Structure formats: structure tokens, C-alpha cells
Amino acid sequence: MFKKDINLSTLLKITILLIVISVTGLLTINSVIGGVIGFCVLTITAIFLVDFDVLHPYTWFSILFLLYSTSAPILMLIGETPESLYVHESLIVQWVAFSTFLIVLGPRQRKLSLSPGTLYGLKAISNFIFAFSIIISSISLLYIWMNGLGSKYDISLDNSIFSKLSFSYSFFILTYSIKLVYSIKLLEKLPYKLIVFSLSWGLLIIMISGDRDVFLRLLVVSFILINVLYINLSKLKLVILSSIMIFLVPLLHYIKNVGVSGSTKFTSNSNILIDVLSQEFDSASSNFMTLLENKNGWGFLWGETLWWDFKRVFLSSFPNITSTSPTVWFNNNFYPNIVEKGGGRGFSLVAEGYLNFGVFGSFLWFLLLGLFIRYLYKKAMNNILLLITYTLMIPIFMYTIRGDFSTLITFFLNHIGLPILIIYILKIFFERDKYIKNHQVLQ
Structure with missing residues (x-):
């Protein structure tokens, strides 16, 4: 009976979803x-259907995709940026x-x-790798x-080891997550x-290297794991804290400028909302519009970018093998001046699909992404390490929306x-060494 109720509830939710999608x-x-x-x-409907469950992709992915898809159109509608003829088609x-x-x-x-x-079995090795x-x-x-070295470009050009x-940042974030869950679940x-x-260390990394990624990943992981495993915040508090995290984007940009360049200018606009939309979230949709505006300059690639993604992830280290990616292709073709200065504008996962098969390609790319996230979400509910992995993947999915499939695979691996593989290898090594020493004592 209980299972039947769940099925009926899910069926009702699917019906509501399909109606809202149609409207x-x-x-x-x-x-x-x-x-x-x-x-x-x-x-809003997607979030409502899962009752603001922060672990369910309907909550976190929907918010992220909303921001990345509508920021550029909103900026155009209010006159902050020139309107594109393809803004409607991109939407x-x-x-x-x-x-x-x-x-x-x-x-x-x-x-x-x-x-x-x-x-x-992970406590000792996590403490060691964390330190x-x-x-x-x-x-x-x-x-x-x-x-x-005041920018990622300067750092990438530097030849010193x-x-x-x-x-080391990836090991720091992973072991932090393990230590956090260990304390909550066992202690x-x-x-x-x-x-x-850890958050202070993330801020220090921003001020010295300009890399906001570490702090953002620490913040997202802390927010989700603490809410799911310890506090269980009310919906109002979740809305408030989620909004604060979004509005932190221009603040982190300010902290980066203070530390790296010494600039004390807080916002580039008088309206902080415009800064939120323009400094991070307008890239994916504006890049897609750029691709549509230049349709005459390229032809459909019929799946070739998937081969690019594969080569970039698995074969780029081999000699005599040149690799590219949809993001590199896009920036080289449409923003060569920025590339010459060591920069780039990212890309768009929707645009990668479109670049291959048009609208059907965007449909296919998000079908694959949905299947992958669905599988990961399902497995994370029954395994604590997979829960940590799933939580760590959320910022990576964020980068993938404004990147391509190679972004997802590269970041994941x-x-x-x-890091997880190395931790497990070290765990086995230490446990084996401990077993041998105990066995010798008994002899």
C-alpha cells in the first residue's frame, strides 16, 4: 500500500510537471x-515538486540553470547590454x-x-592528507x-613546479568533506x-591566486552536507541562505581584486543584482547567442565534439596527439583577442549539443546529463562516500553548464x-602495514 501511494504521488507530480512544461x-x-x-x-514548480529538497537535482540544478539561461536575456531586456537578434531562439x-x-x-x-x-577506516588517512x-x-x-603571479594566466605561464x-586543493576539499561527515555522523x-x-583558507587562496573555485566548492559542500546530515533548515532559511550564496559572487570578485590587484572598487555597477547576473551567470546564454549569430561561419559537427572531449580527457598527454574541446574551438573562433591575452569566455553545454545536431543535439546532451545525474543521485542515497562524491559534483555540474562535456569528465576524474583512488590506495597500504606489524608482535 505504501509503495502504491508513492507511485501515485510520483505520477501526480509528473502530471503537474508535464502540464507546467506545456504552459x-x-x-x-x-x-x-x-x-x-x-x-x-x-x-519554482520543480523545486515545489520535491519540497525544496537540497539534495534533489530539481532544487540545485534548476536554480543554476535558471540563472545561466536567463541572465543574458534579462540584462538585454533592461538595457544593460545590446540586444541580440537570437535571444528569443536561444531561450x-x-x-x-x-x-x-x-x-x-x-x-x-x-x-x-x-x-x-x-x-x-578513513579517519587517520584523511587527517594525514588534509594536513x-x-x-x-x-x-x-x-x-x-x-x-x-596575479592571475591564472600568469600562473599557467610560469614554469616552476x-x-x-x-x-592539492582537490585533496584538501575531499578530506575536508570526509572530516566534516565523520564529525557529524560519528561524533x-x-x-x-x-x-x-577551511573557509578562511579558501578566502586566502582567492586573495593570493585569484581562484574562487576552492571557496565556492567548500561553501556548497558545507551548506548541503550540514543541512542534510545535521540541521535540516526550514524552507525560509534555505531560501535566504541560497540567495546569500548567489549574491556572494560579486563579493568574491571584490575580494579577488583586493588581494590580487589591490583594487578597492566593490561593484562595477550601482546595482548589485546586475553584478550578480553579469559577472558569472550571463556567460552560457550569451555564448550560445554568439554561436547562433554566426551560423553562416560554421556547420554542424555531427557528434565530432564528443571525440574532442574524449581525446582531451584521455589522450591529450600522449605525444603527437593534438586535442581541442568545444570551449577552445568556440573561443578561438569568436574571441581570439581574449585568447591571445590568456583569457576565455567559457562556452555552453546547450551550445555544444546545438553545434553538433541543432536543437536535437541540445535535447540529446541534456538527456545524457539527466541520466548521469539521476544515476549518481540514486546511488548517493545509500552510500556515504558516494553522497560526498555527489555533493562535490554539484559545483562541477555548475561549471559544465557554462562549459562542455570535457569539463564534466576532466573535473570528475x-x-x-x-583523489578518492589515492586515498583508498593509501588506506589499503596503511592497513596492510598495520596488519603485518600486529602479526609480527603476535609471533
Whole structure:
């Protein structure tokens, strides 16, 4: 009976979702303003259907995709940026991608069923790697500061090994997450000192190297894991804290400017909302419009970018193999002046799909993304390490929206998969060494 009730509830939610998708589709087809309103309604509906469950992708992904899809159109509507002739078409295609994602994923919520036993064997090795990653990153930050490397471009051009130690950040974030969950689940307390220290370390990294990624990932992981495993905040508090995190984007940009260049200018506009939309979230949709505006300069690639993604991730280190990516292709073709200066404007996952097969490609790309996130979400509910992995992946999915599939694969392998593998190898090594020593004592 209970299972039947769940099925009926899920069926009702799916029915509501399909009705709202149909209505918002009509709004989006009608006009640009209708498209923006449609995206807002569809996002609110998705969040409502899962009761603001922060672990469910309907909550976090919908908010992110709303921001990335509508920021550029909103800035155009209010006259902050020149209007594109393709703004309406871009909204329609992004609505197709978003609707596909929601349908594939489904509104079904899953309950956590976690056994903390896995964490027991990770305490010692996590503490060791956490401390070691701080030492390594300290050496790197000290070198960057002493040599005045004021941007990611300067750091990438530097040939010293000391400027190439940012891999330690991934180990720092992963072991922080393990230590956080260990304290909450096994010690039943919130590790305030650990949280404050780690977030402060993330701010220091921003001020010295200009890299906001570490702090943002720490913030997202802390927010979600603490809410899910410890506090269970009310919906009002979740809305307030989520809004604060979004508005932190221009503040982090200010902190970066203060630390790296010494600038004390807080915002580039008198309206902080415009800064939020323009400094981070307008890139994906504006890049897609740029691609549409230059249709005559390129032809459909019929899936070739997937081969680019594969080569970039798995074959780029081999000699005599040249690799590119949809993001590199886009910036080289449309923003060569920025590329010459060591910069770039990212790309768009919707645009990558469109570049291959048109609207069908955007549909296909988000069908694949929805299936992957659905699988990861399902597995995370029953395994504490997979829950940590899933939570760590959320910022990576954010970067993927304004990147391409190689962004997803590269970040997953380098920033999560490899650190977890190394931790497990070291865990096995230490446990084996401990077993041998105990066995010798018994003999």
C-alpha cells in the first residue's frame, strides 16, 4: 500500500510537471519576456515538486540553470547590454534542454539510508592528507605571492613546479568533506573550527591566486552536507541562505581584486543584482547567442565534439596527439583577442549539443546529463562516500553548464576520482602495514 501511494504521488507530480512544461513552452515561444517568466515558473514548480529538497537535482540544478539561461536575456531586456537578434531562439532551445532534463530525471525523491561504517577506516588517512594538502598548497601560495603571479594566466605561464601544485586543493576539499561527515555522523557534533579554518583558507587562496573555485566548492559542500546530515533548515532559511550564496559572487570578485590587484572598487555597477547576473551567470546564454549569430561561419559537427572531449580527457598527454574541446574551438573562433591575452569566455553545454545536431543535439546532451545525474543521485542515497562524491559534483555540474562535456569528465576524474583512488590506495597500504606489524608482535 505504501509503495502504491508513492507511485501515485510520483505520477501526480509528473502530471503537474508535464502540464507546467506545456504552459511554459507556450510562454517561451511567445516572446523573450514570456521565456524568462516561463523559466522562472518551471524552476519554482520543480523545486515545489520535491519540497525544496537540497539534495534533489530539481532544487540545485534548476536554480543554476535558471540563472545561466536567463541572465543574458534579462540584462538585454533592461538595457544593460545590446540586444541580440537570437535571444528569443536561444531561450527556446534552452527551454527544450531544461524540460528534457527535468523529464528524464523525474521528481521522485529518495530517502537517505547511510551506514557510517566506511568512515572508520578513513579517519587517520584523511587527517594525514588534509594536513599534507595544506602544507603543499601553502608552498604554492607562498611562491605565487612572492613572485607576483596575479592571475591564472600568469600562473599557467610560469614554469616552476611550485606554481603547479594546485592539485592539492582537490585533496584538501575531499578530506575536508570526509572530516566534516565523520564529525557529524560519528561524533554527532558540528566541527566549527574545521569549517571556519577551511573557509578562511579558501578566502586566502582567492586573495593570493585569484581562484574562487576552492571557496565556492567548500561553501556548497558545507551548506548541503550540514543541512542534510545535521540541521535540516526550514524552507525560509534555505531560501535566504541560497540567495546569500548567489549574491556572494560579486563579493568574491571584490575580494579577488583586493588581494590580487589591490583594487578597492566593490561593484562595477550601482546595482548589485546586475553584478550578480553579469559577472558569472550571463556567460552560457550569451555564448550560445554568439554561436547562433554566426551560423553562416560554421556547420554542424555531427557528434565530432564528443571525440574532442574524449581525446582531451584521455589522450591529450600522449605525444603527437593534438586535442581541442568545444570551449577552445568556440573561443578561438569568436574571441581570439581574449585568447591571445590568456583569457576565455567559457562556452555552453546547450551550445555544444546545438553545434553538433541543432536543437536535437541540445535535447540529446541534456538527456545524457539527466541520466548521469539521476544515476549518481540514486546511488548517493545509500552510500556515504558516494553522497560526498555527489555533493562535490554539484559545483562541477555548475561549471559544465557554462562549459562542455570535457569539463564534466576532466573535473570528475582529476578533482574527485583521482583523489578518492589515492586515498583508498593509501588506506589499503596503511592497513596492510598495520596488519603485518600486529602479526609480527603476535609471533
